Amino acid sequence: MGGSVSDHTGLVLVTGGAGFIGSNVALALAAQGRQVVICDDLGADNRWMNLREDTFHDIIAIDDLSRWLSSHEDEVAAIVHMGAISATTERDVDRIVRLNIRASLDLWALCARVGIPFIYASSAATYGDGTLGFDDTQDLGQLERLKPLNAYGWSKHFVDRRILADRDRGATMPPSWAGLKFFNVYGPRESHKGPMRSVIHQIYQTIERGETVTLFKSDNPAYADGGQMRDFIHVDDCVRFILNVLAKPGTAGIFNVGTGQARTFRELAVATFSAMGRKPDIQYVDMPVELRARYQYFTEAKTGRGVAGQLAPNYRSLEEGARDYIFWLRDNPDF
Numbered sequence: 001m002g003g004s005v006s007d008h009t010g011l012v013l014v015t016g017g018a019g020f021i022g023s024n025v026a027l028a029l030a031a032q033g034r035q036v037v038i039c040d041d042l043g044a045d046n047r048w049m050n051l052r053e054d055t056f057h058d059i060i061a062i063d064d065l066s067r068w069l070s071s072h073e074d075e076v077a078a079i080v081h082m083g084a085i086s087a088t089t090e091r092d093v094d095r096i097v098r099l100n101i102r103a104s105l106d107l108w109a110l111c112a113r114v115g116i117p118f119i120y121a122s123s124a125a126t127y128g129d130g131t132l133g134f135d136d137t138q139d140l141g142q143l144e145r146l147k148p149l150n151a152y153g154w155s156k157h158f159v160d161r162r163i164l165a166d167r168d169r170g171a172t173m174p175p176s177w178a179g180l181k182f183f184n185v186y187g188p189r190e191s192h193k194g195p196m197r198s199v200i201h202q203i204y205q206t207i208e209r210g211e212t213v214t215l216f217k218s219d220n221p222a223y224a225d226g227g228q229m230r231d232f233i234h235v236d237d238c239v240r241f242i243l244n245v246l247a248k249p250g251t252a253g254i255f256n257v258g259t260g261q262a263r264t265f266r267e268l269a270v271a272t273f274s275a276m277g278r279k280p281d282i283q284y285v286d287m288p289v290e291l292r293a294r295y296q297y298f299t300e301a302k303t304g305r306g307v308a309g310q311l312a313p314n315y316r317s318l319e320e321g322a323r324d325y326i327f328w329l330r331d332n333p334d335f
Contacts, residue, residue, distance in 0.1 A: 009077065010035070010077025011057060011058075011072070011076045011077060012034050012035065012036050012037070012076075012077055012078050012246075013037045013039060013069075013076055013079045014029070014036055014039065014082065015040070015062075015082055015103075015107070016040055016082035017036070017037075017038035017039060017040050017056075017082070017083075018040040018047040018048060018051055019047060019050070019082060019083070019086075019192075019193075020050075020086075020187075020189055020192075020235065021182070021185060021238055022038075022040070022083065023050035024236070024238075025080055025242055026054075026056065027050075027051075027053055028243060029080075030055065030056060031054065032243075036057055037057050037068075038051065038058070038060070039059075039062060040059070040061075040062065040083065041061055041062050045194070046192050047192040049334070049335060050189040050335075062083065062099075065103075069110065076114070076116060078117040078118070078119070079110075079111055079116065079117070079118050079119070080119045080120075080242060080246075081104060081107050081121065082121050084099060084103075084104075084121060084156075085100055087152065087196050088125060088150050088196075089196075090151060093151045096155045097155065100152070100155035100156065100159070101155050101159060104120055105159065105162060108120070108159075108166075108177075111177070112172045112174050115175055116174060116175070117174055117177065117245075117246060118176075118178075119242055119245055120179055120180070121156075121179075121180055121182060122159065122160050122181045123153060124181050124182065124184070124231070124256070124258065124299050124301070125149070125153030126148050126157040127148075127181075128296075129147075129296060129297075130298050130299060132145055132146060135302045136181060136255055136256040136301075136302060136305055136306075137254075138164065138253050138254065140161065143157075143164060143254075144161060149294040149295075149296070156181075159179070163179060164254070167252075173252070175250070176245070176246075176250055176251045177252055178245045178253060178311075180241065180242070180257045181255065181257060181258075182238060182257045183230065183232070183233055184198070184199075184231060184232045184258075185198065185233055185234075185235050185238055186198035186199075186200045186232060186234060186235065186321070186325060187236060187324075188235065188236075188325065188335070189235075189335060190235075191335050199265060199268060200268055200271075201325075201329075203268070203269055203272045204272060204276070204325075204326060207272065207278055207281075212282070212283050213269050213280075213281060214282070214283050214285045215282060215285070216265070216287040217284045217285060217286055217287060218287075218297070219287060219292055220297050223297050223298075224266075226264060226266035226269070226282065227264045227265075227266060229262040229263060229264050229265075229299070229300070230262060230265070230296075230298075230299050231258035231259055231260070231261065231262050231299050231300045231301045232318055232321070233257065233259050234321035234325065237259075237313050240313040241255075241312060244311045244312075245311055251309065251311070253305065253309075255306045255309070256302055256303055257301070257306070258300070259301065259303070259315040259317075259318075260300065260301050260315070261300065261318075262299065263318045266282065267318060268318060268322070271319045271322040271323075272326065274323075275322045275323040275325075275326040276326055
């Protein structure tokens with residue numbers, strides 16, 4: 001069995017540990033004095049820069065993970081599985097199955113067998129168009145009603161359903177586990193994501209270039225242009241949620257990770273302009289045709305379960321988060 005997480009002994013494996021959420025988690029764990037093993041492929045997009053700020057125990061490539069685990073599983077105290085194809089536009093579904101579903105279920109099985117905590121990234125994309133709400137239910141029958149709009153969301157939903165099915169049939173489970181349905185996350189160390197980085201990062205760069213910010217027009221009469229709504233959450237608040245899960249033995253379930261307050265894209269843009277000391281300069285453009293049938297006009301996390309479990313931090317407001325992020329970007333211009 002792996003070492004205790006609470007007394008900071010044993011290795012903590014963070015998959016996707018050089019990516020956006022993963023690198024922030026890895027740095028926070030290292031700052032606590034934990035021995036962190038990064039699993040990721042660094043490629044050529046400068047994500048290695050996300051790992052410069054602290055010392056880690058080891059780093060392994062994705063294809064080497066199974067071999068590494070076979071000889072180190074008795075040293076691992078917990079697995080935080082943030083690694084995945086996160087692009088909602090990814091069309092290679094076989095690749096999604098291999099990296100999002102198969103890898104997740106293999107790590108789940110390992111944690112159940114060895115008896116160590118498992119935290120994995122699910123997504124608000126599992127909720128589809130939102131018509132069935134955003135309740136992080138633990139009832140498999142209700143969960144099965146959700147209809148994700150893209151293969152990415154489907155892959156996360158597949159894992160959620162399998163894990164709750166394991167629970168319902170009395171299968172061996174990890175001693176602690178949590179599937180985290182992240183909503184719209186923004187914050188430090190996301191620049192390598194290119195077109196998939198947060199809207200606030202894209203807006204920041206547009207303003208810095210002195211250009212007009214563009215937002216999508218609305219094809220839904222219930223929402224004004226730029227009035228489409230998301231639950232925007234700062235990555236530091238997501239990290240604190242994860243640290244709280246690791247600190248609470250016996251945690252079990254799927255949890256929303258959002259602020260519980262939907263805000264419009266226009267409000268996001270205005271908050272960014274304000275944080276940069278600029279007057280808003282916004283134009284509205286047609287939404288690409290290929291997005292219209294798969295577009296969520298509204299997301300808002302139901303956060304009651306995380307709050308009740310004393311896992312949810314006191315989330316910062318959009319204005320506070322935008323200000324903190326803009327200050328960080330200005331202090332770290334090479335990210």
